[in-house]
Amino acid sequence: MAIPRVIRPLKHSSALRSARSAFSTTSTARTTSVTLKALGLDSYNLGVYNGEWSGNGDVVETVNPATGEVLGAVQQASGKDLDHTLQCATKAAKMWREVPAPKRGEI
16 A cells, blocks of 8 residues: 655745744644544544545645644545445445435435
């Protein structure tokens, strides 16, 4: 398995970098952690769902522009993941269209 590439945003200006020191990363990290947990997320998440979470593509990080702190990361899909997910979706669509409309309406 290949090591995923991490995609990072462009470097910030020197003014923004110096402004980072004015912020407390401790309280930001605590707030971020609480927010992610409330959403059912961790700081690192797999980003493809087809019955189970997976992902074998690049890792995308979300960075706080004021502090440079990485708030969270998501492992994206690879081409193989996409193909598998599309196969699962096609199979599910075929099964779903066989369910009578009144029954689908109850769900």
